[in-house]
Amino acid sequence: MSAPSLPAQFIKAAVGPAQASEREYGVPTSVALAQAILESNWAQSELTREGNAYFGIKCGKDNGKYATGCLKKPTSECQPDGTCTKVIDSFRTYATATDSFRDHGLFLASNDRYAKAFLYSANPDQFSREIALAGYATDPGYADKLIALMTKFNLYQYNNPK
Template sequence: TGWENGPLGYPTTDEVCGLRNGGCYQTYQDGSIHWTSATGAHATHGAIGERWASQNWEQGPLGYPTSDEIATGTGSYQMFEGGAIIWTANGSRTEAITMNSSGLTPTQQDYLRQALPAAVAESQQYGVPVSVALGQSILESGWGGSTLSSRYNNYFGIKCSTSSPYQSGCINMGSGEYLHSSYQIISSSFRTYGSRTDSFLDHGYFLTHNSRYGGAFAHTDDPDRFIREVARAGYATDPNYTQKVINLMNAYNLYQYDI
């Protein structure tokens, strides 16, 4: 982080071990570094570090940090075992998002744990509600079980008719489409990605760089209205697409993750 010239300053303690799950930490003038064999070593400081401390550090619902602080165009965020803490520059607002595994199968818990940071990154960068990004990705990828998502990290079914800075290539695959009210399997060219996060960021890029979806961004504080506008603009051919996404957002209370 830049030694003593970085955001942490000089160390103020030696390394201290014996924390939960064999963890260790060291404190600095303006923050701390925590480590476990499972999560690695990550620094916390500033408003995000204060919020984590207020929730009882690694003993709280968030657990240990799993990333360093990541800057976005509107602030920054940091991922933890049990969720995320987001700091928004506009108004200097800090919010903790804790993953709720109640009612989820182990497969669904694993998907949500991995998808949540990607959805948070998309929301911070492009303004798409976290609940909508999660709901669409669950529907499009079958909780990450589709071939397109598991092999090629495409969680939204975005095609190669245009290009983006996030895609790594294209792949031809069969997909289900509604053509003239009839469900058919057709061959399409889909974008491929190097990571799950790239797919989520590309979803935000796709929506913000197509003017037809502009109306949705007047309703970022209303996820149901947001997805209705996206679907109305022609995102999917399924006539029931909007209701399917809203049903998922309701069934798993994805709204609780909105920033």
């Protein structure tokens, strides 16, 4: 997947990998697309351009079976009151965008803290709220931003691929 600059191009390029991840791991396609849009800034972030990373998953002891390395980049960490500070953190990188989408699905499906979200696989809005509550991002408005993207670009239409 190249780094498309227009929303329609981004969505068209990302739908396939997002739907494959939904079939494999159960993350609603609309949620994966909204997260990829938000986390990668429409594939324009340095992390995405340099490391095929669409989800901003941080490096740790176990970086999964899809990551090829780590890349340090500036990011914002926010407190519950909305106060944010800039920090440098290490993020997973990938050989391809498809690997980033697959790792995202595996990351959510294999972490117990996100288990409650999978009770709402048929309700992408609630799925988004649950991953936010479980700490996927520190932005207190994260779920609302995902839901707004899913609504604005009708990302729900891509759910439940055959």
